[in-house]
Amino acid sequence: MIEVRDLTVRAGNCLLDHLQFSVPDGQYTVLMGASGSGKTTLLETLCGLRPVAGGQIRLNGRDVTRWRPAERGIGYVPQDGALFPTLTVYEHLAFGPRLRRTPRAVMDRKVTELAALLGLEPLLGRWPEGLSGGERQRVALGRALAIDPAILCLDEPLNALDEQTHRQLCNLLKTIQRQTRVTTLHVTHDSAEARHLADQLLILKDGQVAPGAWATPAEKP
Amino acid sequence: MACGDQQPPPAPRPRVPPDWPFFLGLGILGGTYLLLILLLLVADTFYTTFGELGRILVDPEIRYSLKLSLASCSITALLSLLVAIPIGFLLSQASRQLSAYRAAHAGARLPWPFRVKQAGFLLLDTLLDIPIILPPLVIGLSLLILFRIPPFKWIDRQVTYEIPAVILAQFMVAAAFAVRTMRITFDQINPRREQVALTLGCNRAQAFRRVVLPQARRGILAAATLAWARALGEFGPILVFAGATRLRTEVLSTTVFLELSIGRLEAAVAVSLLMVAAAILVLVLTRLFGVRDTVISGAGL
Incomplete structure (x- = not known):
């Protein structure tokens, strides 16, 4: 579970001001917002990649606000994938386990x-x-999944994909989340994507997170 | 459309001036410089003879100078990398942090600790460029003076006018170029990859070693090549700080000077050609290695 309390972050022209929201355990939450609204900044802050000006981030009941990224156990998929150009696909999947000295x-x-x-x-x-x-x-x-993350943060992972690949990956994400039950926070500005994937919808606007059209799977249209 | 309707005549084809004069102009400007380089090499080649080249290759003094040049340049290139990689990385990181802070506080008055940091960064950046800007003779002279002051004075006899002086004189200039190259290399690497590595469980050192450094390998190769080539051509600081003693501190650049000073122009030209050949060999080898490396890994910067 992700709990964000009074979180304030400054990044460029973007100011996230006293954010309050939570992402329930094992659910697929989609965070929507216009370009430049601070979605990526918020994900980076949750992952520990940006300094926090105030407030608290709690992951599964523990205050991780001052924890380093490696200590948070968050699987992060940035918008461009940020693959390592000097590693093969196998080495990418083995990167996390290898760091943990897995046999x-x-x-x-x-x-x-x-x-x-x-x-x-x-x-x-x-x-x-x-x-x-x-x-x-x-x-x-x-x-990201190879480290058995407690939480998965996806930053517009389906952006700039053709329609067929977009649909396939959308289904894949849903299937994987159902199988692994990993708490997922998925950022997008595509409402169709959000409708397809989200158990819970959140909206980031004017530096504030508000509940979207539905807050639980039961309320989903 | 009725048969009697008159179709308006098609608009004439718009004419755009041809592109070839533009490329011809660029070619002429660039080609002039290239031609000058080729003419220099051709002039050198025709000024000397194969006999002279053969003679210098068996001359024990020049053979010593060649060996010392190759060894000292290689050591200098390695030492340069040893300082250029950490400095380049730290400068790049500091520059990114300062930029991010400035962006986060755009429009606001920056607090004084930040301004002090920014000034410190600029000062450091400028200091690192000093060996590039200073006249080479001044670097040699400064090294000479430095080894008159304790604690350096205590090892003065082992360094000044000895082989370590040759390496130190080469290193002072070559490392500055390597630092610049590494700074640009690290600036060009997408920081997002390092951030992802941090979320996957790396500490900063692991992220550097496993993700950043492998991406920088072409830059490392370029920095080493540049440092090696700079070291080969270094003359002023070596002459002042290490001297040009035959069979002791003589390197190829000082050989050219010594041969000229005793009026053996042909020998000086032959040694110059030797330096050109060595430089071309190193450049070609590193470029070939760099290209092969890129093809095998499928990786770019």
Whole structure:
């Protein structure tokens, strides 16, 4: 569960002012907002990549406001995927487990499972440069899931994809969230995407987070 | 449309001036410089003979000078990387942090601790450029003076006018170029990748080693090449700080000077050609390695 209390962040022209919201455990929450409203800034702050001017971030009941990014256990998928150009797809999926000194056999099994889940098996030996937009996003998602995150933060992961890939990835995200039950915060400005994915909808506007059209799956139209 | 209707005549094709004069102009301007370089090399080549080249290659003094040049330039390139990688990374990080802070407080009066940091950064950045701007002789002279002052004075005999002086003189200038190259390299690397590595469990050192440094390898190669080439051509600081003693501190650049000073122009030209050949060899090898590296990894900066 993510709980944000009185969170204030300054970044460029964007000011997030005393934000209050929570993301329930095991749910798929979509945060919508116009371009420049501070969606990415908010995700980066939750991940510990931006300093906080005030307030508190609590993850699964613990105050992590001053924790370093590595200590938060958040799987982060940025908008552009930010794949590492010097690593293969296999090495991307193995990056987190390798850091945690996971035994080789366990790591191999994990990478194989993730590759199967995300349809990446034929790409394991490939470099990021040769991948399509959809493949890149799947690798970025797999890299984030490989650390068994308590929370998954997705920053417009389906942006700039063609319609078919967009639909496929949308379904994939939903399936993975259902299977893993990982608490997910997905940022987008696409209302159709939000309708398809969200258990809970939040709106970021004028530096404030407000509940969207539905706050629970039961209220979803 | 009725048969009798008159169609308006199509608009005449718009004429745009051709592009070739633009490229011809660029070609002429750039080509002039390229031609000058080629003419220099051709002039050198025709001024000397194969016999002279053969003679200098067996001359023990010049062989020593060649060996010392290759060894000292390689050590200098390595030492330059040793300081350029950390300085380049730290400068790049500091620059990003300062920019982010300025952007976050755009329009507001910046607090004095930030302004002090900014001034400190600018001062540091300027200091690192001093070896590039200073006349080479001044660098040599400054090194000479430095080793007259404790604690450097205590090792003066082991350094000044000895081989370490050659390396130190080369290093002082070459490292400044390597630092600039590494700073630009790190500036060009997408910081988002390092941030993702941090969320995946890396500390800053691990993110640097596993994510940033591999992306910087082409820049590292470029910095090493530049430092090596600068070291090969260094003359002024070496002459002042290390001297030009035959079979002791003589490197190729000082050989050219020594040969000229005793009126052996052909030998000086032959040694110059040797330096040109060594420089071209290093440049070609590193470029080939760089291209191969890029193709294999499929990675760019």
